Ligand SMILES: CN(c1ccc(C(=O)NO)cc1)S(=O)(=O)c1ccc(-c2ccccn2)s1
């Protein structure tokens with residue numbers, strides 16, 4: 001059949017692909033750092049009747065070849081062997097090698113979990129490449145800290161990097177936007193030396209806050225100089241200021257970079273009420289950011305990430321799923337298996353806390369000016 005010129009992959013329809021299977025939810029429930037979050041997220045999306053509007057696509061595990069398109073063979077081999085060992089056999093290497101300790105413990109089955117999450121994100125990316133949809137969603141992906149040969153920050157395999165590498169087989173320029181509370185260091189590291197992928201992260205940046213990278217002056221290296229964009233923020237930021245920063249920086253990035261595809265990591269640990277207790281955002285604020293990206297009408301992959309208040313994370317990703325579908329939702333949480341997660345108000349909306357905002361207008365203006373000057377070098 002006629003090859004579609006790479007720059008204008010036509011979308012056969014405006015379906016929204018949603019990668020899902022019960023087995024996938026069960027796997028994510030048990031092994032991600034937030035037990036039970038996967039089924040709470042899926043349960044609320046289903047309770048609002050949104051799964052009927054989505055094109056559900058079953059995930060398949062990523063192959064070793066796919067995993068080692070970014071990760072080292074040694075790391076993947078070690079993860080696979082360690083994951084297969086029964087925990088009573090102590091001969092596995094429990095050293096900190098490959099980052100497999102503390103925040104990223106070797107749990108039985110962790111390899112199958114990581115391979116399935118990566119496979120789910122790759123399945124979503126493939127649907128975009130094949131023109132099956134314009135937006136594809138994997139809320140259980142977005143593990144942005146994993147490095148080539150090291151697990152980090154609850155992330156074993158960097159599924160956003162794998163997706164971007166796959167999208168790059170079809171699209172000449174990919175824009176990665178990371179709205180998780182934490183800096184998307186693993187994705188930035190993977191593409192810091194190329195102009196073919198622009199990574200743009202809004203995150204908390206403060207002394208001693210994980211992962212410690214994401215300084216505004218880190219702009220990439222060599223051919224990648226100015227194609228790494230970091231927007232460091234302080235505690236307490238609320239929707240209006242966050243959207244203002246996002247809109248100015250991301251709109252300039254899109255207009256000077258002209259990406260052909262977008263990967264958007266929507267970690268929900270910046271929500272008001274999250275145990276991380278840093279930002280003071282609501283799904284409405286992040287939804288305004290999503291609307292800017294959807295308006296570009298580009299192939300767009302939506303991923304999850306952090307989010308440690310299970311109810312608020314489910315609220316956020318359900319509201320964003322409805323927004324992609326163009327559906328408005330009733331404020332009252334529908335009766336369903338996880339209803340009790342949403343007390344005491346049992347409402348979809350999240351009210352911002354009245355916490356101190358350390359982002360002065362002067363600080364935000366300075367950040368925007370520096371980022372804007374850097375982006376002026378991008379052509
Ligand atoms: C390993 N760490 C990470 C790493 C990544 C994330 C993340 O969400 N990245 O997107 C969060 C914490 S960490 O050292 O900052 C923490 C571990 C546990 C933390 C915690 C747990 C409960 C309440 C507040 N903080 S922070």
Ligand SMILES: [Zn+2]
Nearest residue numbers: 180182269306
């Ligand atoms: Zn996070």
